[in-house]
Amino acid sequence: MQRPTRFPVQSAMTTMSSEPEHAGHAHTEAVAELSDVKKIYYKPDGSVMVEALKGIDLKISRGEMISVMGASGSGKSTLMNILGCLDRPTAGEFSLGGRQVAGMDDEELSLFRGRTIGFVFQAFNLIPQLTIEENVSVPLFYQGVPRPDRLRRSKAALEQVGLGDRIGHRPRELSGGQQQRAAIARALVGEPVVLMADEPTGNLDSTTSDSILDLINGLHRDGMTIIMVTHDDEVADRCQRVVRLRDGLIESDQAVTRRA
Ligand SMILES: Nc1ncnc2c1ncn2[C@@H]1O[C@H](COP(=O)(O)OP(=O)(O)O)[C@@H](O)[C@H]1O
Numbered sequence: 001m002q003r004p005t006r007f008p009v010q011s012a013m014t015t016m017s018s019e020p021e022h023a024g025h026a027h028t029e030a031v032a033e034l035s036d037v038k039k040i041y042y043k044p045d046g047s048v049m050v051e052a053l054k055g056i057d058l059k060i061s062r063g064e065m066i067s068v069m070g071a072s073g074s075g076k077s078t079l080m081n082i083l084g085c086l087d088r089p090t091a092g093e094f095s096l097g098g099r100q101v102a103g104m105d106d107e108e109l110s111l112f113r114g115r116t117i118g119f120v121f122q123a124f125n126l127i128p129q130l131t132i133e134e135n136v137s138v139p140l141f142y143q144g145v146p147r148p149d150r151l152r153r154s155k156a157a158l159e160q161v162g163l164g165d166r167i168g169h170r171p172r173e174l175s176g177g178q179q180q181r182a183a184i185a186r187a188l189v190g191e192p193v194v195l196m197a198d199e200p201t202g203n204l205d206s207t208t209s210d211s212i213l214d215l216i217n218g219l220h221r222d223g224m225t226i227i228m229v230t231h232d233d234e235v236a237d238r239c240q241r242v243v244r245l246r247d248g249l250i251e252s253d254q255a256v257t258r259r260a
């Protein structure tokens, strides 16, 4: 297989758009849009400790699969926390699923987050005491879904990730790859608008990583919008678009293409 090549989104797309849009997705619906987003961490005395994001402009369209890369400390987690509504920008505008996040109070934001985003973590973060069926149904509990519906949807999500025959198992009875599949089922069960993954294959061997990435690529083909943080070029090559951060700014924003 040939190595994919990358080209800058902006130069490739400018001819297709009359609007001066940064990432050139002016014709498709934006799922997430950040405009001059800054994030400053303050010291207890109120002085600036770190300017983690220094002005991010980013538009992510429905159905995109995008990876966020960059050296340690470049602002990836800070950006993911904002995109995932776990934290708010210090300045700038951020909308998700067509809604301005700044206008929501904390309770509204956490409900909105639950309905809009599915999270997948490097360390799976399953609850060891619960079966995987119960683990997968947890987000539905917080959404007030009645128990019979929770279990039915949980089972369907586990079948979707190829774990239909493991529903009564506890996380420790499963391999790492199977645990990550269960975590992906948990992220999908609430039918989110965006799937966000922070180093989802970071704890897996390369064969298992490949099968998890196949699963994620399949979700993307079925229309899911996916945002993934990774250090790994091979993971990034499986995305359509790579955003690189450096020192709190976007250093590059490129489409990934494959030569025929
Ligand atoms: N809660 C925090 N308080 C203070 N500084 C932080 C906090 N979180 C991150 N930082 C700083 O912000 C910068 C960006 O961090 P982060 O977003 O975690 O980068 P990355 O995920 O790319 O490694 C770093 O300098 C980091 O030390």
Ligand SMILES: [Mg+2]
Binding pocket: 076, 077, 078
């Ligand atoms: Mg990080």
